[in-house]
Amino acid sequence: MGFLETKCTFSVLTKDLLESCNSFDCGHVDLNDFFTNDSQDYSSQLLGKSYCFLLDENPKDIVCAFTISNDSIKTNSLPNSRKKKVNKDIPRIKQFRSYPAVLIGRLGVNIKFKKNGIGKELMDFIKSWFIDPENKTGCRFVVVDSYNEEIPLTYYQRNDFQFLFSSEEQEIKYMDLPVEFELKTRLMYFDLIVLSSSDPNLKNTQD
Numbered sequence: 001m002g003f004l005e006t007k008c009t010f011s012v013l014t015k016d017l018l019e020s021c022n023s024f025d026c027g028h029v030d031l032n033d034f035f036t037n038d039s040q041d042y043s044s045q046l047l048g049k050s051y052c053f054l055l056d057e058n059p060k061d062i063v064c065a066f067t068i069s070n071d072s073i074k075t076n077s078l079p080n081s082r083k084k085k086v087n088k089d090i091p092r093i094k095q096f097r098s099y100p101a102v103l104i105g106r107l108g109v110n111i112k113f114k115k116n117g118i119g120k121e122l123m124d125f126i127k128s129w130f131i132d133p134e135n136k137t138g139c140r141f142v143v144v145d146s147y148n149e150e151i152p153l154t155y156y157q158r159n160d161f162q163f164l165f166s167s168e169e170q171e172i173k174y175m176d177l178p179v180e181f182e183l184k185t186r187l188m189y190f191d192l193i194v195l196s197s198s199d200p201n202l203k204n205t206q207d
């Protein structure tokens, strides 16, 4: 049983909660700023919904937070090799130009709690939401536009995400960006089909 499951309470990240909690610091200035100042506007504009886990021992401590939105993977805008990979486990007859996905727009673990497996537990929690039989829509992939920095890229790779484009050059080309563009983020994806609902590690933390 994980730390989030046993020692924390899950909640929507609301304005009241942000006002009553200690300021959230995941060690990334842009993310701290987003959760503190922008997450509520994103939510009221229906652009992204933010959630968090609060420490039971001290509910003023936000242990981790994340923001998710609907998204899709459009295979027409992928190189052939990647298109094949994305389509690989989808029956030919069901292959589309666009597959439903959920975007993890922001995600951070409080610096006080890092390197304890919370990031992994949080990712398993998010994945489990979208394979839940009661999920109201179909969702095949989890996608993320990860900061192009070693720690987040390693984190997503360790959590079985793959790059959508095999190199920065390829991503720049297929995203129609100028050749000299410096990529601040990299698109990554995870195919939810690989998860079996019987996997105990992916059991929803709220069960």
Ligand SMILES: CC(C)(COP(=O)(O)OP(=O)(O)OC[C@H]1O[C@@H](n2cnc3c(N)ncnc32)[C@H](O)[C@@H]1OP(=O)(O)O)[C@@H](O)C(=O)NCCC(=O)NCCS
Pocket (backbone or CB within 6 Å): 026, 027, 028, 031, 105, 106, 107, 108, 109, 110, 113, 114, 115, 116, 117, 118, 119, 120, 121, 145, 146, 147, 151, 152, 154, 155, 158
């Ligand atoms: C990236 C981030 C989410 C990872 O969170 P985390 O809770 O530290 O993640 P985990 O504990 O699951 O794994 C991190 C590392 O700790 C290690 N670890 C996990 N449990 C551990 C334990 N009990 N003891 C020691 N190390 C442990 C993992 O093996 C992993 O090792 P690695 O750094 O060599 O890959 C966190 O660093 C963060 O919030 N960063 C800033 C924001 C950010 O970059 N977000 C992602 C982009 S949107």
